[in-house]
Amino acid sequence: MAKSHEKKFNWDICGHERIASFLQSAIVSNKLSHAYLFVGPAGVGKYALSKQFIKSIFCLRFDEPLPCGECSNCQQLEREMHPDVYLIQRLIDEDTGKWKKDIIIDQIRELKLKLQQTTLLSGYKAALIPEAQLINEHAYNSLLKILEEPTAKTIIILLTDDFRKIPATIVSRCQTINFLPVASGVLENYLLRFExxxxKIKLVSRLAHGLPGRAINLLRDEESLAQLQLNLKFFSEIVRVSSSRRLNYLEEIINWEKDETQNAAKIGRLLDDWQAALRDLLLLTQGDEYHIANAEYLKVFSELKEKFDWRRILQVASLLQTARELLQQNINTKFVLENLIINL
Ligand SMILES: [Zn+2]
Structure with missing residues (x-):
């Protein structure tokens, strides 16, 4: 068997080398924290990296680069069926058939009980909570107790794209790791594996703005790529229409669904895409054409540049942020969008 310091790793991730090597050395030196908080935008790779991290902790083949992907632990983890690894997600509401809006205290209490039981395999136990910002207040209090009195050989990993929603008491008990968008060259290289x-790979790796999850989604789903391009077009057009005509224009463009959850997802996506458009505009105001995500829009954005100095860009960015927050508070989506576009 290789000595522990010679242990090699084999993580299938896009970017985040420094984070990976930090966590790998924690495994090798046996200095794992009880709790980690991974912070970064949706699609940046927090979940993908967590999976590699957990697999490497549980993998049974010490003589192979970790994780081996073949031992029973790796296989069970791949199928998300390992008996000592708990994935805590929102539950489905039995009455409506939809996702509940938050993670509730019963789920955290159940987790606490499971973590206290001795494991059959006498190894580690781990809990992974991908949307930690959705843990409700009571559940957080219960989670805090778990973090305050950690059981041995237990690792809790919280993931979030909204750091502000995580209570300071929780943050102070976790090792916080920030995930930044991946460089577009790194992303492009990673995407070459897709045939x-x-x-298209070039286009997608730029449009995804350093978010591998987003890039993969755009590659696999033609419709979402088309939607993104439509959203960019929509942005470039709406800012040129006079404020009084914008509401009519909106009605032509958006097909409102009956289901508000679908509308919220659609408008959330649109806000993300518009934020990406703003980033491109900001690059243009700095004379940087090379990093523009969507070359097709270079011309359109170059024209918009006249209307958008950096002050205006920051102003619009803050409007987008407000809209996003209103959406999260379940304010009517149509109202949020109307309110946004008349102020653009
Ligand atoms: Zn393995």
Whole structure:
């Protein structure tokens, strides 16, 4: 068996080398924290990296680069069926058939009981909570107790794209790791594994703004790529229409669904895409054409540049942020969007 310090790793991730090597050395030196908080935008790779991290802790093949992907632990983890690894997600509401809006205290209490039981395999136990910002207040109090009195050989990993929603008491008990968007060159290299024409890979790796999860989604789902391009077009057009005509224009563009959850998802996506458009505009005001995500829009954005100095860009960015917050508070989506576009 290789000595522990010689242990090699084999993590299938896109970017985040420094984070990976930090966590790998914690495994090798046996200095794992009881709790980690991974912070970063949706699609940046927090979940993918957590999976590699957990697999490497549980993998049974010490003589192979970790994780081996073949031992029973790796296989069970791949199927998200390992008996000592708990994935805590929102539950489905039995009455409505939809996701509940938050993670509730019963789930955390149940987790506490499971963590206290001795494991059959006498190894580690781990809990992974991908949307930690959705843990409700009571549940947080219960989680805090778990973090305050950690059981041995237990690792809790919280993931969030909204750090502000995580209570300071929780943050102070976790090792916080920030995930930044991946460089577009790194992303492009990673995407070469998909058998798609080179042009499309180039386009997608820029449009995804350093978010591998987003890039993969755009590659696999033609519709979401088309929607993104439509959203960018929509942005470039709406800011040129006079404020009084914008509401009519909105009605032509958006197909409102009957289901508000669908509307919220659609408008959330649109806000993300518009934020990406703003980033491109900001690059243009700095004379940087090279990093523009969507070359097709270079011309359109170059024209918009005249209307958008950096002050205006920051102003619009803050409007987008407000809209996002209103959406999270379940304010009517149509109202949120109307309110946004008349102020653009
Ligand atoms: Zn393994």
């Amino acid at each position: 798609v024409e080179a042009e």
